[in-house]
Amino acid sequence: MTDKKKKTLLRNSFEVFIRTLFFLTMPAAFSSGFLGVKLIFNAIGAGEPINIDRIWVLAGLLVFTIIFGRFFCGFVCAFGTLGDLVYFISGVVQKKLFKRKKQIAIPEKASAVLQKLKYIILFAVVMLCLFGIYSKLSGISPWDVFSRFMILKLPTSDYIIGIILFALIIIGMAFKKRFFCRFLCPMGAIFSLLPVLPFSRIHRDESNCIKGCQACKMNCPVHIKPGEDILGEGECISCEKCMNICPKKNLTRPERRIIKNDIVLLLVKAAIFFVMGIFLGLFRFI
Amino acid sequence: MKNTGMIVKFISVAIIAASLAAYQSAASVRAETAAQIKAEEREAEKRRKAAQKAAADKAAAEAAAKYADGIYEGVGEGYGGDIKVRLTVKDGEIVTIDPYEHSDEDDEYFGLAKALIGEVIEANDTDTADIVSGATFSSEGLIEAIQDAAGKAVKK
Numbered sequence: 001m002t003d004k005k006k007k008t009l010l011r012n013s014f015e016v017f018i019r020t021l022f023f024l025t026m027p028a029a030f031s032s033g034f035l036g037v038k039l040i041f042n043a044i045g046a047g048e049p050i051n052i053d054r055i056w057v058l059a060g061l062l063v064f065t066i067i068f069g070r071f072f073c074g075f076v077c078a079f080g081t082l083g084d085l086v087y088f089i090s091g092v093v094q095k096k097l098f099k100r101k102k103q104i105a106i107p108e109k110a111s112a113v114l115q116k117l118k119y120i121i122l123f124a125v126v127m128l129c130l131f132g133i134y135s136k137l138s139g140i141s142p143w144d145v146f147s148r149f150m151i152l153k154l155p156t157s158d159y160i161i162g163i164i165l166f167a168l169i170i171i172g173m174a175f176k177k178r179f180f181c182r183f184l185c186p187m188g189a190i191f192s193l194l195p196v197l198p199f200s201r202i203h204r205d206e207s208n209c210i211k212g213c214q215a216c217k218m219n220c221p222v223h224i225k226p227g228e229d230i231l232g233e234g235e236c237i238s239c240e241k242c243m244n245i246c247p248k249k250n251l252t253r254p255e256r257r258i259i260k261n262d263i264v265l266l267l268v269k270a271a272i273f274f275v276m277g278i279f280l281g282l283f284r285f286i
Numbered sequence: 287m288k289n290t291g292m293i294v295k296f297i298s299v300a301i302i303a304a305s306l307a308a309y310q311s312a313a314s315v316r317a318e319t320a321a322q323i324k325a326e327e328r329e330a331e332k333r334r335k336a337a338q339k340a341a342a343d344k345a346a347a348e349a350a351a352k353y354a355d356g357i358y359e360g361v362g363e364g365y366g367g368d369i370k371v372r373l374t375v376k377d378g379e380i381v382t383i384d385p386y387e388h389s390d391e392d393d394e395y396f397g398l399a400k401a402l403i404g405e406v407i408e409a410n411d412t413d414t415a416d417i418v419s420g421a422t423f424s425s426e427g428l429i430e431a432i433q434d435a436a437g438k439a440v441k442k
Contacts, residue, residue: 047316048317050306050310050313066299193295193298194299195291195293
């Protein structure tokens with residue numbers, strides 16, 4: 001085994017460890033965060049003051065993302081992990097059972113359009129909250145269904161629409177990397193509109209690139225080439241796949257000047273989020 | 287130029303945060319005012335109800351009272367001559383009894399007899415007044431005068 005392969009294996013192990021840890025201990029982080037958005041617009045719709053005590057999770061996620069990029073999406077969010085897991089299983093099944101060389105996936109051209117859907121969903125949820133309709137619609141959120149699965153309870157028949165949506169999302173996850181995160185997640189829509197400090201953004205040394213090389217873009221779960229388009233950068237979920245695949249090691253973040261080892265950096269961010277998550281009450285075992 | 291997008295996003299976030307903060311302070315003030323008005327309304331309602339209840343109680347007491355409001359005079363025969371009293375009824379109750387004329391009474395005896403005035407006011411009844419021992423004639427005269435005045439006060 002070469003050194004590079006060894007390092008990749010080590011990094012992958014740590015990634016699996018971090019994501020499993022967050023998946024098991026803080027599975028409701030994304031829905032708690034988005035609940036804050038719903039509460040704000042519910043309050044505005046009703047003309048009441050916002051209940052500050054209940055939006056700390058949202059505030060924590062937003063501040064964390066401005067500082068560290070969408071590390072939350074890449075490593076913490078249980079729904080993101082679920083998507084990667086479903087896609088991985090789907091790939092194994094397609095290759096082993098159906099002897100396909102290449103996994104069937106939604107083409108990139110359609111995806112570029114589909115990824116605007118999440119803004120429509122965000123807008124729709126905000127509007128429904130503003131007009132006080134959202135609280136009357138129960139059982140439509142696929143997140144609620146997932147939350148019930150996570151606490152090992154079967155969703156009741158009231159959740160029928162949510163169950164159908166959840167099933168459709170699972171199917172979608174099987175045919176596209178980060179299907180939900182990229183196309184549907186309203187929290188992701190907010191994250192993608194947030195500024196990320198240059199300190200945590202991935203920078204690409206274009207002058208050093210091999211002509212015509214698309215390795216970073218091809219490996220990116222959300223199909224972006226760092227530094228290519230500014231608007232697309234909001235989509236970056238900070239997974240660092242591009243940094244690890246680049247044959248010329250052209251991609252880096254300024255934060256790497258402080259902590260050189262990418263695995264250590266990953267663990268440091270995970271630890272910071274973990275501590276913040278405990279303080280925000282996201283840790284489900286307390 | 288590389289950071290233009292980030293600056294635009296930062297400004298947008300700042301605007302949204304400022305708008306939310308402005309909304310929050312306005313909404314808090316409004317909620318506080320609404321709560322204050324509600325509390326004041328509740329207080330006023332409470333006061334109104336209490337006043338209503340007091341008026342009703344007073345009316346009931348008056349209806350049940352034995353004496354009609356007013357000032358009445360009465361005369362009784364004491365040890366040396368007439369004893370005259372002025373009796374005041376307010377809200378159906380005897381509130382004061384003023385023996386304004388007792389010039390023919392021995393001051394010492396009459397002073398003892400005056401103790402029964404307190405009893406009459408306390409009981410709001412002239413029938414239960416006892417003769418003060420040692421001042422029998424003055425007491426009898428005073429009681430007679432009080433009963434005379436009270437007799438005029440009794441509702442017909």
